[in-house]
Amino acid sequence: MTVTQDLAVRSARTGQGPDHQASLIVQGSDATGIVAAVAAALGRHGANIVALDQHSDNPSSGGDFFQRTVFSLPSLQAALPALHSELDEKLVKEFGLTYTLRDLSVPKRVAVFASKSDHCLLDLLWRHRQGQLPVSIAMVISNHPDVAEEVRSFGIPFFHVPSMGPDKSQAEAEHLRLLKDNVDFVVLARYMQILSGDFIRDAGVPIINIHHSFLPAFIGAGPYAKAKERGVKLVGATAHYVTEDLDEGPIIEQDVVRVTHADTAADLARRGADVERAVLSRAVLWHAEDRVVRHGNHTIVFA
Template sequence: MNSPLVSSWVLTLVCADRVGIVAAVSRFLADRGGFITDSQQYADRAAGLFFMRVAFEATEPLMTSSTDQLRIDFSAVGDAFAMAWRLTATDEKPRMLIAVSKGSHCLADLLHRWQTGTLAVDIMGVASNHPDMRRITEWHGIPYHELPPNGDKPTQEAALLDLFARTRSEYLILARYMQVLSEDLVSKLAGRCVNIHHSFLPGFKGARPYHRAHERGVKLIGATAHFVTADLDEGPIIEQAVERVDHRATADDMIRIGRDIEARVLARAVGWLADRRVLLNGGKTVVFS
């Protein structure tokens, strides 16, 4: 059986900043009949790094090349500039495993966007340390995996990591998974695990941020999607949003408003990951939105 015809790709790259990178990439695509539909780049002068995302389509000469062949061909350019690069067909949806505890708002939003075709990912399953989210997950036709009970973190995390590997997932999305991951698990999933924190980081890290925000009388509350690192709620930030509140807002009001923000922020972050728009830059990210 012939492989389906691929007609568009996304190339992302990071390398030391120097003259000629854009020219080399453009020349590579032009020589193969690639038509650039979107190109964004950023030079971090302080770090001496160059970041680029290029979306391109096939014209007739390119249509005979497979994605694998394009990768082989581009490796010469990548080696010449010591790039960390990735070339993917636009129909290669990233495989994602979602972890959740009892809160449904972020999970339900992601499942709805996925089912309606507005979130271009393959959801490989939902893992949870509670049974509560089984019904909504299975209603969407997604496998639900209940992890070992709380209290045995090594066994629970081993099961989560095994599920991540068996489903060949690219990202683990913590959609209000209310467990602090061990340094060992975080290390194994470095750059591949994303959390939604119910606060506008770096303020109010850790537990019960809305209650602490209420005690301080804040006028803005928010949410932050970030990569998970061993330092709690300190990972590279992908997306944030805020809403105004005033002195009348109770802690419960803030929680209600915050749930809507959390769902929107996490969905945007997952969507940008799906589009290959997020590149790590040390303790920060470059997001080509």
């Protein structure tokens, strides 16, 4: 069995999405009648709207419009072609909007990249096993073999791809080979390597990263020790989409926890790890459920 065939079997076996439900994400210039047009189009096909949220960034003078709709529809797969055709006519041609329409019963496939630090990785694997993340984890890729056995204990394929020295081209070529046609997004679960611009472009899927919220104040190694020296009163984490500008991509989620002078650097690192796990899992969940809409260098999150 090839890697692609194996992952297809795994995806079918681990589907967790709701039957007969789909998400519709609409965005573009705001205008009168968009919400009514969406509702009417869905109604004509017998769809029942079960959740709807919208946002306009300048409602008084026609800014940008964003809407997430979840609807149920019996025989969804059979109805999708006709529904696409009507949405093309009503939303694209009449309003100049863009949209995505996705069957929620088909979970998004994700590859998780990790290094030696395993707290975020194992948290995602545990939440997935508990049914808390509606994704199919296609593989874990690491530049170290340390977490191989723990990953495989979850029944997830593990690939060790060393990445040493300044030239990462060979490792990234192997990454791209593994990812090709097998994943819908990538999560960097404390993956301690910088991705090249070529890799980000060639991967062709969204990439989510997690890092401590000290950046750019405490860059480099030992950020919690540096933070302890400065007497910080908050530690936290930020989950964001990866762009070619290091750690400057659109932010999905952030959180913080208070600390005191009595906390050691090890205490800060432990409490920071707790926040990192929670923030990353929420970002992955929201992305998997089509709750995050990218707009320039920021996001609209229908959480």
